[in-house]
Amino acid sequence: METKDLFRRASRKLKKPLVFVVFKIVLVLVCVKSANAEPQENKLQWQSHELGSKDVLSHSCIHDQLLEQRRKPGRKEYSVTPQVYAESSLSNSLQHKGRALLGISRLFERQKDVKKPIRIYLNYDAVGHSPDRDCRTVGDIVKLGEPPVYPGALACNPHGDPPIFGDCWYNCTLDDISGEDKRHRLRKALGKTADWFRRALAVEPVKGSLRLSGYSACGQDGGVQLPREYVEEGVANADLVLLVTTRPTTGNTLAWAVACERDQWGRAIAGHVNVAPRHLTAEAETLLSATLIHEVMHVLGFDPHAFAHFRDERKRRRTQVTVQSLDEKLGRMVTRVVLPRVVMHSRYHYGAFSENFTGLELEDGGGRGTSGSHWEKRLLMNEIMTGSVDTRSVVSKMTLALLEDSGWYQANYSMADRLDWGRNQGTEFVASPCNLWKGAYHCNTTQLSGCTYNREAEGYCPIVSYSGELPQWARYFPQANKGV
Numbered sequence: 001m002e003t004k005d006l007f008r009r010a011s012r013k014l015k016k017p018l019v020f021v022v023f024k025i026v027l028v029l030v031c032v033k034s035a036n037a038e039p040q041e042n043k044l045q046w047q048s049h050e051l052g053s054k055d056v057l058s059h060s061c062i063h064d065q066l067l068e069q070r071r072k073p074g075r076k077e078y079s080v081t082p083q084v085y086a087e088s089s090l091s092n093s094l095q096h097k098g099r100a101l102l103g104i105s106r107l108f109e110r111q112k113d114v115k116k117p118i119r120i121y122l123n124y125d126a127v128g129h130s131p132d133r134d135c136r137t138v139g140d141i142v143k144l145g146e147p148p149v150y151p152g153a154l155a156c157n158p159h160g161d162p163p164i165f166g167d168c169w170y171n172c173t174l175d176d177i178s179g180e181d182k183r184h185r186l187r188k189a190l191g192k193t194a195d196w197f198r199r200a201l202a203v204e205p206v207k208g209s210l211r212l213s214g215y216s217a218c219g220q221d222g223g224v225q226l227p228r229e230y231v232e233e234g235v236a237n238a239d240l241v242l243l244v245t246t247r248p249t250t251g252n253t254l255a256w257a258v259a260c261e262r263d264q265w266g267r268a269i270a271g272h273v274n275v276a277p278r279h280l281t282a283e284a285e286t287l288l289s290a291t292l293i294h295e296v297m298h299v300l301g302f303d304p305h306a307f308a309h310f311r312d313e314r315k316r317r318r319t320q321v322t323v324q325s326l327d328e329k330l331g332r333m334v335t336r337v338v339l340p341r342v343v344m345h346s347r348y349h350y351g352a353f354s355e356n357f358t359g360l361e362l363e364d365g366g367g368r369g370t371s372g373s374h375w376e377k378r379l380l381m382n383e384i385m386t387g388s389v390d391t392r393s394v395v396s397k398m399t400l401a402l403l404e405d406s407g408w409y410q411a412n413y414s415m416a417d418r419l420d421w422g423r424n425q426g427t428e429f430v431a432s433p434c435n436l437w438k439g440a441y442h443c444n445t446t447q448l449s450g451c452t453y454n455r456e457a458e459g460y461c462p463i464v465s466y467s468g469e470l471p472q473w474a475r476y477f478p479q480a481n482k483g484v
């Protein structure tokens with residue numbers, strides 16, 4: 001079943017009581033937030049402390065924080081292992097045929113045809129095999145990140161506020177142990193994810209086996225050692241290997257993932273995916289599907305490190321992927337993705353055909369630490385690559401376009417779902433802070449000042465009556481024009 005169908009089903013299933021609980025919490029948070037003098041220091045973490053683990057309604061991604069950690073001295077971000085491709089190098093071919101200009105376009109067509117559905121190989125060997133990081137019995141004290149050496153020095157608060165992520169010692173409960181049922185759910189969910197990407201992305205297939213260096217452990221928090229045979233013999237029928245772990249996380253972070261090996265063109269060939277056993281439940285199945293698509297997108301290329309390797313059609317390194325500038329209208333520094341397909345699909349989505357539209361905004365991280373792993377929530381709301389994922393998340397053409405603009409993949413845009421937020425709202429919508437929005441998006445700013453706050457979207461519009469009908473997914477009330 002396609003994930004987008006899952007999402008649709010889930011949206012239909014959303015029952016009223018649950019919806020009102022969500023609304024109540026949002027309202028409470030809006031109030032808390034507006035009363036707080038330093039909102040940037042108080043990221044919305046409402047599910048984490050308002051609700052128990054079984055009721056988690058969204059996934060908060062910690063990819064930016066992981067990248068920050070990987071920058072620490074002595075930690076390797078990734079290694080490079082060249083692969084053999086059928087058309088071993090386009091630039092070589094171009095050298096032979098370079099003078100025949102007409103030949104080039106034909107060559108590009110051939111290159112396009114060369115791409116085949118991506119083969120993601122999932123390896124579960126490490127599940128339950130990191131003694132200092134996996135919860136095996138209740139009461140085990142395991143590491144999250146790199147805490148001080150003696151246990152008890154810095155205990156994690158599983159419902160932390162703040163931090164939801166950091167270096168600490170975690171006290172295992174029954175929910176954190178990956179028993180047979182949870183492992184079964186894990187395989188099912190990741191299998192579906194790999195299948196979704198097989199249909200969504202094509203890649204120049206690796207010729208023969210995928211070669212991996214295994215030079216250092218792959219991934220985050222000590223990573224995962226690659227199986228020896230992968231290094232010695234390679235992995236047959238694979239374009240990307242994902243090494244899976246089931247270590248605990250805190251807060252409402254269901255999973256995380258990073259790339260750890262790249263080929264000579266910068267494409268990820270190995271990655272580490274961690275899924276918290278606590279969230280491998282029947283209740284979280286739909287949310288987990290969306291979360292895993294989100295996290296694997298980071299491994300595949302939605303990652304500021306990967307941006308540095310993006311290629312154009314001729315496999316030349318792209319000079320411009322993002323552009324950072326001080327935006328006077330928004331009153332802050334803004335990072336925008338200026339990739340050609342992203343710009344084109346954004347123009348069509350927003351109806352932003354003015355030359356003032358130059359690129360699609362990334363989340364700025366509130367001015368702290370790293371940023372650049374997610375779309376700006378204000379503009380893309382329930383798009384899957386914003387910083388928080390829920391059961392209403394959809395994959396838009398803009399995200400697929402970003403992956404295609406990497407030069408590594410060809411995207412199947414029929415896998416994209418319809419994103420209603422911002423549709424045909426014009427350049428003004430994209431360029432303005434939300435308090436200046438008009439029409440259906442107009443927010444009654446007299447109720448709360450949260451609307452002008454530029455970082456978080458969940459709480460910026462209190463209950464208001466809109467002048468037009470809200471998109472179906474945003475309706476929390478019987479009246480089609482009433483929302484939060």
Ligand SMILES: [Zn+2]
Binds near residue numbers: 061062063373374386
């Ligand atoms: Zn993310």
